[in-house]
Amino acid sequence: MTKRSENFSVSFSKNCLDLKNVIVTCKLTSFSNDVIETGSGDILSFIYRTTPDGNCDTEATFSTRSAFIGHNNINITPTEQRIGNIFLRVYWKDVWNIKNFGIKIAVKTILKQFSFLPKHLTRQVVMIRFFAITENAGNALVTLYNNVIHMIYLWSDTIVSLLTVLNPFYKGNKSFQRQVSFQILFTGVEAFWLIGVIALMCGGTVIIQAINNMPNFGVGEYFGKLLKIFVVREIGPIVTFLLVLGRSGTALTAYLGNMRVNKEITALEAMGIQPVDYLVMPTFVGMVLSMMCLNFYFAVIAIVGGLAVAEMTIHIPFMIYLQKAFASISMFDVYFILVKSIISGMVISIVSCFFGLSVNNIREVSMVVIKSFVVSGAIRIVIKVIVMAAFFRMLFPEARAFFG
Amino acid sequence: MIRKKRKKETRSIYSIEVDRVTCVIENNVLCENVYFALAPGNNLTILWKDGLGKSTFMEICTGLSSTKYKGVVKHYGKNVKSYANDIIMKLRSKTGYVFQNSALISNHNVFDNIALPLRYHSQKNNREIDRIVNELIAYYQIEDIQYLLPEMLTTSQSKIVAVARALVVKPSILFLDEPSLGLDHESFDFIVERLIDFSQRKNTITLMLTKSLSLSNAVKFPVAEFYNQKLSLPDELVRQYSQTNNQTSQS
Numbered sequence: 304m305t306k307r308s309e310n311f312s313v314s315f316s317k318n319c320l321d322l323k324n325v326i327v328t329c330k331l332t333s334f335s336n337d338v339i340e341t342g343s344g345d346i347l348s349f350i351y352r353t354t355p356d357g358n359c360d361t362e363a364t365f366s367t368r369s370a371f372i373g374h375n376n377i378n379i380t381p382t383e384q385r386i387g388n389i390f391l392r393v394y395w396k397d398v399w400n401i402k403n404f405g406i407k408i409a410v411k412t413i414l415k416q417f418s419f420l421p422k423h424l425t426r427q428v429v430m431i432r433f434f435a436i437t438e439n440a441g442n443a444l445v446t447l448y449n450n451v452i453h454m455i456y457l458w459s460d461t462i463v464s465l466l467t468v469l470n471p472f473y474k475g476n477k478s479f480q481r482q483v484s485f486q487i488l489f490t491g492v493e494a495f496w497l498i499g500v501i502a503l504m505c506g507g508t509v510i511i512q513a514i515n516n517m518p519n520f521g522v523g524e525y526f527g528k529l530l531k532i533f534v535v536r537e538i539g540p541i542v543t544f545l546l547v548l549g550r551s552g553t554a555l556t557a558y559l560g561n562m563r564v565n566k567e568i569t570a571l572e573a574m575g576i577q578p579v580d581y582l583v584m585p586t587f588v589g590m591v592l593s594m595m596c597l598n599f600y601f602a603v604i605a606i607v608g609g610l611a612v613a614e615m616t617i618h619i620p621f622m623i624y625l626q627k628a629f630a631s632i633s634m635f636d637v638y639f640i641l642v643k644s645i646i647s648g649m650v651i652s653i654v655s656c657f658f659g660l661s662v663n664n665i666r667e668v669s670m671v672v673i674k675s676f677v678v679s680g681a682i683r684i685v686i687k688v689i690v691m692a693a694f695f696r697m698l699f700p701e702a703r704a705f706f707g
Numbered sequence: 708m709i710r711k712k713r714k715k716e717t718r719s720i721y722s723i724e725v726d727r728v729t730c731v732i733e734n735n736v737l738c739e740n741v742y743f744a745l746a747p748g749n750n751l752t753i754l755w756k757d758g759l760g761k762s763t764f765m766e767i768c769t770g771l772s773s774t775k776y777k778g779v780v781k782h783y784g785k786n787v788k789s790y791a792n793d794i795i796m797k798l799r800s801k802t803g804y805v806f807q808n809s810a811l812i813s814n815h816n817v818f819d820n821i822a823l824p825l826r827y828h829s830q831k832n833n834r835e836i837d838r839i840v841n842e843l844i845a846y847y848q849i850e851d852i853q854y855l856l857p858e859m860l861t862t863s864q865s866k867i868v869a870v871a872r873a874l875v876v877k878p879s880i881l882f883l884d885e886p887s888l889g890l891d892h893e894s895f896d897f898i899v900e901r902l903i904d905f906s907q908r909k910n911t912i913t914l915m916l917t918k919s920l921s922l923s924n925a926v927k928f929p930v931a932e933f934y935n936q937k938l939s940l941p942d943e944l945v946r947q948y949s950q951t952n953n954q955t956s957q958s
């Protein structure tokens with residue numbers, strides 16, 4: 304892309320004094336090069352003097368939000384008149400740039416619907432509105448793409464930094480263990496009671512319902528498998544993920560955002576300390592470790608505690624059911640939880656840190672916290688769907704019967 | 708393979724060189740064609756009014772911001788932008804930076820804040836680091852507050868801690884951004900004493916940006932002044948530049 308040209312002249316093709324019902328087409332010619340970059344929806348403020356003939360001199364100042372190369376011919380529609388100034392809103396005549404590519408056909412068909420209107424009115428009514436919408440959609444898409452790419456960069460940087468610290472010959476960064484233990488304390492240990500209570504409630508509910516209702520359908524002997532699939536594999540990881548995300552992920556984003564606002568991260572850089580090494584990587588390790596522990600803890604509490612609750616309320620033989628439950632759990636389930644917890648920990652830590660570090664001013668902190676919560680959840684679901692779609696048959700050979 | 712021989716760069720005597728730097732942010736011109744250079748042993752105070760981009764200019768001088776300006780900032784004779792990331796981090800480990808708002812890490816206590824650069828950079832073990840930090844804490848007379856968090860400190864205390872943190876690595880360059888902001892009289896005298904002490908060490912550079920005339924009078928560094936976005940240099944530095952120019956042209 305070329306740089307935006309600072310100086311340009313404007314020549315109007317029609318009489319500028321007649322502002323009503325006229326689209327003034329003007330040609331922008333830059334002095335330095337022939338390409339002028341601007342985005343549709345940019346407000347140009349022209350300060351100009353008119354002569355009785357309708358010719359005008361212009362001195363234009365010009366600010367752009369987006370920067371991409373366009374053509375010289377643009378439509379200028381007068382929106383507001385003030386004494387001495389006219390504020391003009393600029394739309395591209397040619398909108399088929401890369402941002403609007405996907406909606407090209409839609410706009411074309413809509414324009415056809417308004418063919419009974421005069422040409423300039425059609426443009427004013429339809430195109431202007433749709434250009435704004437398409438531009439916003441395009442911007443959102445570009446931002447999403449950039450965010451995803453930068454998150455992947457952050458992840459790879461974190462892995463590289465972790466490998467550096469794990470190298471036995473590396474003697475710097477002695478605060479690694481301290482930071483990791485702080486993160487484990489904050490994420491894992493302090494969430495101990497909360498997750499314990501929720502695991503007890505989940506396990507108790509599922510077990511009591513299963514023991515009461517499964518024999519009615521003649522599937523009483525599958526009690527252990529139900530526990531395994533439902534509690535250990537699915538509810539456990541999801542509930543732990545949500546709790547840790549809500550408790551620690553959002554707090555982490557807010558903390559890093561505040562650090563950025565208070566210039567603490569700049570201070571780290573000024574001391575020659577990489578923020579990724581000092582903040583992101585220990586968080587990553589701590590989060591993954593505590594997620595692993597919390598997942599196993601949830602599974603054990605859900606089964607043992609749930610059975611204990613069931614024994615107290617509906618008086619079942621505790622040991623027999625416990626044996627049933629544990630007999631059905633295999634090493635595969637252990638690996639399954641392990642992988643899930645590692646992925647959850649990575650997603651929470653990287654996304655939270657990414658959004659925390661992307662803060663520019665204090666007003667963005669609260670917005671970014673919600674963003675990190677939603678985006679982490681979305682990424683976790685997307686990963687789950689992709690993995691399930693790709694490896695479902697391989698992971699669960701017993702399910703082949705359903706797919707033929 | 709034939710390797711191209713790299714041109715030998717004539718190594719500059721200046722550790723910091725700010726060459727024709729122009730900074731424009733949102734149509735506000737902060738500075739225009741600023742030139743100054745500091746060799747080991749030089750100190751400089753730049754007087755600059757509030758709200759006109761002091762901190763931004765300091766970030767440019769330190770190389771922390773690389774996009775906001777036109778011109779060249781050289782550290783040790785080489786453009787800051789051309790350094791690799793690892794090398795620039797190593798160079799920064801030998802510089803001290805005192806921020807306007809102290810910028811202490813909020814979840815570490817005072818002791819950990821001061822020990823932070825050493826723990827990250829130095830090859831020493833933890834016991835030695837603790838000893839060095841304890842000596843420094845005694846030197847700055849902050850034993851009482853060493854286990855407090857930054858939020859519990861007063862402005863002057865946090866400023867003293869920030870100066871201690873900047874000097875713990877025994878830097879060769881010290882950047883000070885408004886070091887006298889929000890200080891009481893005792894702390895002001897205390898910090899001035901420590902700064903003079905630092906500037907009298909061998910081959911050190913101190914660059915200070917401030918609006919306070921009393922501070923610049925107290926530390927007695929050569930004073931450059933910003934007026935109408937332009938920097939007027941002190942006579943000593945101008946003389947020094949002309950001498951070095953003559954020497955280089957003769958050689």
